[in-house]
Amino acid sequence: MTTVSLTVNGQSVTADVDPRTLLVQFLRENLRLTGTHVGCDTSQCGACVVHLNGQAVKSCTTLAVQANASVVTTIEGIAEGGDLHPMQAAFREHHGLQCGYCTPGMIMSAIDIVNRKGNALDEQTIRAELEGNLCRCTGYHNIVKAVAAGAQAMAQAPVQQAAE
Amino acid sequence: MYAFEYHRPTSVKEAASLAGQAEDMKFLAGGHTLLPTMKLRLAGPSNLIDLGQIAELRGIERSGDTITIGAMMKHAEVASSAEVKQAIPALAEMAELIGDPHVRNRGTIGGSIANNDPSADYPAACLALNATIITNQRKIAADDFFQGIFTTALEEGEIITQVSFKIPSQAAYAKFRNPASRYALVGVFVAKHADGARVAVTGAGSNGVFRVPEMEQALSGNFAPEALDGIAVSQDEMNSDIHADAAYRAHLVGVMARRAVQAASARG
Structure with a gap:
């Protein structure tokens, strides 16, 4: 297991993960942020796009451990209170x-x-x-x-x- | 994906030392080839050494007639770099044609070159721009570096640290993309240097990226599309697959070479 610490939608998160955990798996299964989808799982379709340090990336082709010390924003993190982005x-x-x-x-x-x-x-x-x-x-x-x-x-x- | 041990060194020295100790290891750059390959279980390294936290592998610097790019610079960073755009606009344009925006935010120049995919774009740029591949052990001329499909001069555990490109007086890259994968079906990078023209082709060759001496000779005399009239590459050593057969690829090499020269000339 490897420890990963990052900020997701403004909140600090630390977890021990199997290094082969994909960022999208970590978001969906560890953090229960299921708004980020897995479509093709082969970096083609973009259903899994999140922002990593402010840049759009495919979270199905990024390891959670690669996002260590990073800032991640998902679809759940862009609305302001009850107001849609x-x-x-x-x-x-x-x-x-x-x-x-x-x-x-x-x-x-x-x-x-x-x-x-x-x-x-x-x-x-x-x-x-x-x-x-x-x-x-x-x-x-x-x-x-x-x-x-x-x-x-x-x-x-x-x-x-x-x-x- | 098979299980592996993950390492996150913060210096090239530490990465090389880890590589020396770790059995069955792979370096992880942007991961946009390696991770999909591991997901398919076509690769299953026991140890993965992530180069993502090594500051000395980053940066872009112009010095004299070369521009040197750190191995972990992402395609999007090369594409948007003011220094690259000013020194070699064709190189920035080429980087902008790789994959899609998300891929360009992760994929790296060092990873692309170390992988030497026969349809990748950077190997063509390296050959046409007479690049030097700088590693933690030595400097390798691009002409000696690419040795066939997915094969390079890199030794086990050797790490690309920088790639240094010669700044040409004119250059352009013309790419015929596979619309699904965005890899080059055929890509031709042409560059006019003080000591002659260089023409490098990716995507087409059955043995990976290659130069076309006949075209280089013609363009060294007259750097214009019409200089290529009557020059054809043989289909014997062209790649053939469901996307395009060898004859089609051979024809495309000529077409894309003309387009590249045209674009380079138009830039002035």
Whole structure:
């Protein structure tokens, strides 16, 4: 067993884990944060995307022990109290989901795109930047609309944007 | 994934010492090849030595006519580096074409080069940019480093610390991506150096990354797409699989080489 200490959604966590524990397993099974999904388990689909030290990563291809001393944010950590994060609200408003399985990863990736590319995102940029996230319902059209609207909303909600 | 013992050294010296003691060990860089391979149980090292906490493996530095990148620098960091963009924009653009944004936030230059996947992008950049692979033991010219599919000059326990690229006067990388894996079906990196042009091809060869002397000779005389007219690579040593057969890959090498030269020339 190896000791891992990290901050998840603002809370300090320390645990002894088998070193082969994936970050996504640790989040889901140790911390019961089941909002982060396992889709393909082969770093293709992006359902498992979380933020590791502020950057979007695939938690199915990261060991929990590699996240030692790091800051992790999951889909559960972006709402402010009872208020959805602007990107979550945009996905609801624009029906950016069908079955919802890919949604946590889509939203975590979308926030990362805004952090890197700013709040004015054109369709081409969004589609290119979402290439690491698959929606098996093929609901991309509304996802792209939601990301564009969420990006703009994040500019108008600086307090929530700082929740990272 | 089979069980393993995990080690987290904080210096190259400590990592090398651990590697000397540990049976059946692998170094872990970004983990975006090794971890999927371990999940499939195609690899099952008894000891995993994580290089992620070693500060001396990071950094990007320009000095004279070279730019030197720490082995643990991530693809996203190379792609967004102001120094790399200024010195060798083609290298930053190449890094931006690897995988997807999440993969680029984890995968590293040292890991890519040590793995020498026949469809990886960095090996082509190393050959075309006349790179030197610097390890904890020696300096290895890229021409001597890549020795066939998943095979390099690295000895057991040897650690890549930095990769030093020669800054060319013009360069570009043209990649025909497999749309599912985002690996190069064929990728061609061309670079014009003071002592001649270099053309390196990844994804296509059945023995991994390779240079194309006929193209290099032609481009050294005239660095323009039309200089490549009439030059074809043989399909005999091309890779053939469900994605593309050897003839198709051989044809693509010519097409992507022209596109790369065109892009390099357009950049001026």
